[in-house]
Amino acid sequence: MNDIKTVGLLGGGVIGAGWAARCLLNGLDVVVCDLDPEAERKLGEVIANAGRAMGKISMAPPGPRGSLRITREIEDAAGGADFIQESLPEREDIKIPLLKRAAKAARPEVIIGSSTSGLLPSRLQAGIAHPERFLVGHPFNPVYLMPLVEVCGGDMTTAEVKDRAAAFYAALGMRPLMLRKEIDGFIADRLMEALWRESLWLVKDDIATAEEIDDALRFGPGLRWSFMGSFLTYRIAGGEAGMRHFMEQFGPSLKWPWTKLMDVPDLDDALLDKIVSQSDDQAGGRTIRDWERLRDDCLVSVMQGLSGHDFGAGTVLKDYGKVLFECAHETAKSAAHDPSAPLRLHTARVLPEWIDYNGHMTESRYLQVFGDGTDAVLRHIGADAEYHKHGFSYYTVETHIRHLHDVNADTPLQVETQILGADDKRLHIFHSLVAAESGTLLASAEHMLLHVDTKEGRACPAAREVLAKLEPIAEGHAKLPPPEGAGRAIAMPGPKV
């Protein structure tokens, strides 16, 4: 997406604002067209939520944000854009005339994606200028966190446009799903709709309340669906006998009266009132913003949990995190370092799950931040992933930590590192953990590392290139005063009991 710098967004509602947040946090400039006089406040709230969630989703330090501008003219949003995403109300009579105006104002090669969850691209693209660059890119709420985007072209959309759009969405950290055929509701919404229609029947017939139906999902099949769909789940449920056995065993139940989906419930006032009142009970007085933050926190944790297994949405997150880290690493590498100043290679932010019952950062998280700081130093001198592949690494053999000040949630942290000593096998370093904003020294960690041949499992001299990078820094740092607290042992000062 190197050629895309500015994104034109048509509509700044829940979905449009989600796109704005995702684009801004990926460094793109955004022009949003929205007529709502409160657009600026609403966009600002969604972007703040997104910044909060994205700050947690990867340990990579955030890159620079893009700029945001709000306009009331479709042509203003579309004219200078390198990619256009439309998220207007779900009515052809609104979307089509505005899409025509946008297409007329846009450069002919600029892709126009529509966020519609159900309208057909062939109907939306008919009559716009250069219809071959129009397609549906259907996202899910919250757009700044949910990976899925369904890519569906119309009769006139070219394959090249679909591929370019998919590459753009992927670069934003999303997971494009390419549709083979144009169909009402695409795929995910058809699945959601089937489940939703059954849910409405259950409420209408007083079989269960909204909350009970939600519980049946989230304590049960919904847990599995966060990483495996029905087909794979059922395959596994078939046990050793596999999918054919499962289908044969459970096939007959397709004929059982297990859904009422042969019919659609009438959304009359009585049913509407019942649903609204049950939904109010379920929400229990929490505000929408509270629920949004809880939803985002859960989404982040679920995806981070899956990332450890490199599966499903976890893989999307992991790959995206790698890209972010590479960007940050390139920035760090290219930054000129004064060899006589401490290294400043790692920043972090205290996540809510790092906080213990005392309200402070858990002990082990200190060492996590220091360990990441050590990794940054090692990458800096060339002892990186590539070096590990060749069977060499530095192992920490000894650590001394001092806790000097409490660290609370959301504190931005900076690790500063002084090399205290180095020879061909040893590396003696001292990290200072500093509150990035106030400069307060929060904790320190002194480490002794040993260079090892990982296959042989014993110490060996580091590669010449690594030592060549390390030595000038070690020499520069030798001129710095030794940090307070270095070389300390733990001892009881007073008389013992």
Added chain:
Amino acid sequence: MNDIKTVGLLGGGVIGAGWAARCLLNGLDVVVCDLDPEAERKLGEVIANAGRAMGKISMAPPGPRGSLRITREIEDAAGGADFIQESLPEREDIKIPLLKRAAKAARPEVIIGSSTSGLLPSRLQAGIAHPERFLVGHPFNPVYLMPLVEVCGGDMTTAEVKDRAAAFYAALGMRPLMLRKEIDGFIADRLMEALWRESLWLVKDDIATAEEIDDALRFGPGLRWSFMGSFLTYRIAGGEAGMRHFMEQFGPSLKWPWTKLMDVPDLDDALLDKIVSQSDDQAGGRTIRDWERLRDDCLVSVMQGLSGHDFGAGTVLKDYGKVLFECAHETAKSAAHDPSAPLRLHTARVLPEWIDYNGHMTESRYLQVFGDGTDAVLRHIGADAEYHKHGFSYYTVETHIRHLHDVNADTPLQVETQILGADDKRLHIFHSLVAAESGTLLASAEHMLLHVDTKEGRACPAAREVLAKLEPIAEGHAKLPPPEGAGRAIAMPGPKV
């Protein structure tokens, strides 16, 4: 469930074996009736999987397992049981006669739960002895991990039986959902079935493959459904305007052709072949056991992720973990300690996500285990959660770690602690991290802790009761030789570069 010691399981297939594993790991004795000559091997494999997953799900040390016996006689499984759970094939002509035999053999007050996913309890209980103690307790695969169990009584089931059964399932770490009405497929399976029928149409009509449909779910709505059902998700999607607005906005689309559920696809040979072949492609040659382990790992991580937010399945897990910890804590408290021997209060097992790119335990995880060891010592001397509530705590101010041997995945670990010194404000301790099986010393951690008034944020003397527990141990430990490596500072031994 204090009155339940032995569980009789009718059927030892995928679901029955899952019940066996959940019961055994919760310390209950299990008698399984199954005619499969391979029952023992199959049960053993599921129990091994369950032990592996449950070992990861809580940091609480596992309690003693129950005993397992396999029988070919229904009466043998039912006769001595304090609770009976039936997981036989989903056919009334199989279930009803065997349930009759089991009910005749069982004591009259013993509850009989059926795992049926669709048969009606009123039909299953008619004609059994003491039908009022029969109900459906419908679990989800894998039974040893999935929290949901749908509790549904028949016409003759008493409310007291439903409550007792729900309490039993909850004590096993599950989340009972009490059904208001008897209905085919209960709730969760109706939702699953609706989604499944739509999925079968999509495959039949070549709109998407099994893998694409699964992807549409797991990268999209499935992620949200792991913690919020449709009702709450849609409420939030409605933004500030809430549920009525959402329903009014999206209500009309209920009339759009977004599912084909007015009809059911014929599961003919052509469709069956297509599904089986697409499922094979998707599974990509991995074995069912591999898939089961990946599924379990993902489930554990998702639930652990949610546990940090105390929401959905995370709350179930958190509450269950608390109970497990209390049990372990009671065991530790009641264990007689020789005051002149090191404390052995904490064990742990190395989880796969604790392993770094070198294949060894990540640095910060050492401090996590040591920190948990410190917490165990503090609980042991009465500086526990209750004590924190009164505004007092011990904070770690200094830590010295030595890494002596690599620690690999799945290694069982034991922390041994020697008190090196203590006064009314200070506690100086030394942990040895030992491989539980070989006794090898893997790492050590020396800590200085300070007793603090958490509201004032400054050091203060510990409570008399705490010191009274601490002093005899400190005096006993003062007679032990100082551990090797205590009081050490970090220093470069050789000449510097």
